[in-house]
Amino acid sequence: MTKILEAHKITKFFHDPVKIQVLRDVSFSVEKGEFASIIGKSGCGKSTLLYILSTMDTDYDGDLYIDGVMMRNKKEKDLARVRNEKIGFVFQFHYLLNEFSVVRNVMLPGIKLGKYSEEETEHRAMEKLKVLGIAGEALKKPNQLSGGQKQRVAIARALINDPVIIMGDEPTGNLDKKNSEIVFDIFKELSEVYNQSLLIVTHDTEFAARTNRVIEMEDGAIIRMQAR
Amino acid sequence: MNLKLLFGVARSLLFARWKQTLVAAFGVTFSITMFIGLLSFMSGLNNLLDNLIINRTPHIRLYKELLPSDTQPVDLSASYNDHYNFVRSVRPKNDRPEIQNSFAVLNALAADKRVLGAAPKVTTQVFYNVGQVNLTGLINGIDVDAENRLFAFSEYVTSGNFMDLKNIPNSIILGKAGAEKMMAEIGDVIQVTTPSGDRVPLKVVGYFESGIQELDKVQSYASISTCQRLLGESSAYITDIQIKLHDINLAPELAKEYHTLFGAEAVDIQTANAQFETGSSIRTLISYAVGITLLIVAGFGIYNILNMMIYEKMDSIAILKATGFSGSDVNRIFILIALSIGIFGGLLGLLFGFGLSALIDNIPFDTAALPNITTYPISYNPKYYLIGGVFSIITTYLAGYFPSRKASKIDPVIIIRGK
DSSP: EEEEEEEEEEEEEESSSSOOHHHHEEEEEETTEEEEEEEOOSSSSHHHHHHTTTTSSOEEEOOOOOETEOOOTOOHHHHHHHHHHEEEOOOOOOOOOSSSSSSHHHHHHHHHHHHHHHHHHHHHHHHHHTTTGGGGGSOGGGGGGEEEEHHHHHHHHHHTTOOSSSHHHHHTSSOOHHHHHHHHHHHHHHHHSSOEEEEOOOOOOOHHHSSOOOOOOOEEEEEEEEEE | OOOHHHHHHHHHHHHTTTTHHHHHHHHHHHHHHHHHHHHHHHHHHHHHHHHHHHHHOSSEEEEOOOOOSSSOOOHHHHGGTOOOOOSSSSEEEEEEEOTHHHHHHHHHHHHHHEEEEEEEEEEEEEEEEETEEEEEEEEEOOOOOHHHHHHHHHHHHEEEOHHHHHHSEEEEEHHHHHHHHHHHHTTEEEEEEOOOEEEEEEEEEEEESSHHHHHHHHHEEEHHHHHHHTTOOOTTSSSEEEESSGGGGGGHHHHHHHHHHHSSSEEEHHHTHHHHHHHHHHHHHHHHHHHHHHHHHHHHHHHHHHHHHHHHHHHHHHHHHHOOOOOOHHHHHHHHHHHHHHHHHHHHHHHHHHHHHHHHHTTTTTTTTTTOOBBOOOOOOHHHHHHHHHHHHHHHHHHHHHHHHHHHHHHHHHHHEEE
């Protein structure tokens, strides 16, 4: 199995207002097609870890490999490219741009990557929306959509560049039971049908329990890793 | 591809707050309009005043001045060659106030290729006799044709025909203010007393207005031959030669040359009218200062609006960065926003500035001082439009620079976690 993401002894300190160690020698890896989740109490450092893994936070010690490439010492521009090409994000809040239509929102990272022409990117965006069952809303503005629909658009956006991994930070945190279920099913389907790797941070133990692997964190360290 | 995408994002951010955008753009428009209007008006006025001076003033004036001799006998003595000598209280020597060998000088000037023309002149002080009262005056004896050709004499003869000066013997054109004082109508005969004490009758054939009241009270014009006759001198008697050049910039150099060549005092227009040059450049400086101040104020407006936009769009910037836009992409987006405000506002400003200039150009402007001016002067120099355009882009770029940098440095983690 290929390792999509590998973290090796990741350590992080917060310096402000006092020096606190938030992550202690965190090492683990995510394999191709794996649906992993990170759980833990608030403040255990799970979100911090996710932002380091997503290359947005560069202030850490240890090594991070994404798709076999070391992320240390890369320039801001190159990291942006990595995020664009290899990582798909789903956040607790949808973060869609209200100035653009739904399909355009999905297309933005694709156009930025510039791998396909604009027409092709649009076609691909429509495909993704179709998979997620919201193709009918493609031309609406995000603020005309329901919370669940918005989160599905955000997932479509995360998928547009066929990333090697999708990272989620409490993607169901803002959703009701029914919509959480829909989002989970989508993730499950992506993992099983499309062999998509996923790494989801959540505090919803029920959600986590149904993933392939649960990584449990406490006080900045991994205390348990259990494969199902 | 990338740039097109950035343009797309910039455009949608612009239109998302189109009212603010419009206000910012109008700030630029207003300042560019005022900049163009102000500078065009100011330089129009400068040109007008400069032309007044340049048209009416000789580029070089040759005249004879009674000065102490440059060399004293002791300087010429061979035995004191290696001595310093000081001669105090040197008095001017008595000499005739005419230019020596005036015909030869005039011929030499006529042959000089750099000279557009030369007009001889005889000036003499007189008394105008009004009943029991004598008023001091100055008569300029002029070569009517040359004076008109070189110095637009006809433009300031406001009543009567200036050619009568040449055609009617013993005629005079009085200053309007002086004529009113003497109550002399056109066609009347006035009496003048010459420096030698003779009384001569002269016929008034016209009035002139120079624009300077005091001058008009004292000065008057007669033909050169009339003036020579008043003085009892021959036709070779000339006190001034006024020279107009093809290239005014040669004046200081030629003045020196003529001074040594003809042995007469020579003063160039740049020296004689230095204060006009200073006035023009200070007026221009002030208008630039006001124009640029306006632009800077507009720049602050853009700065504010961009800053607000960045606070408002913090989430969008964060997500753009999270999904693969680099800091420099975000920077470019905001610079593009600033520049499009600047270019749009600036172009409109140039257009309105032209309109404002055209409007000022059509406002009636009647002044006794300038009889041939009917509307406010405006200069349509494309230089000002160029400067205005370039400045609008530079200011908006600078106004956009700091907010853009701030936007590019936004840390997406902080924004995303903050929710």
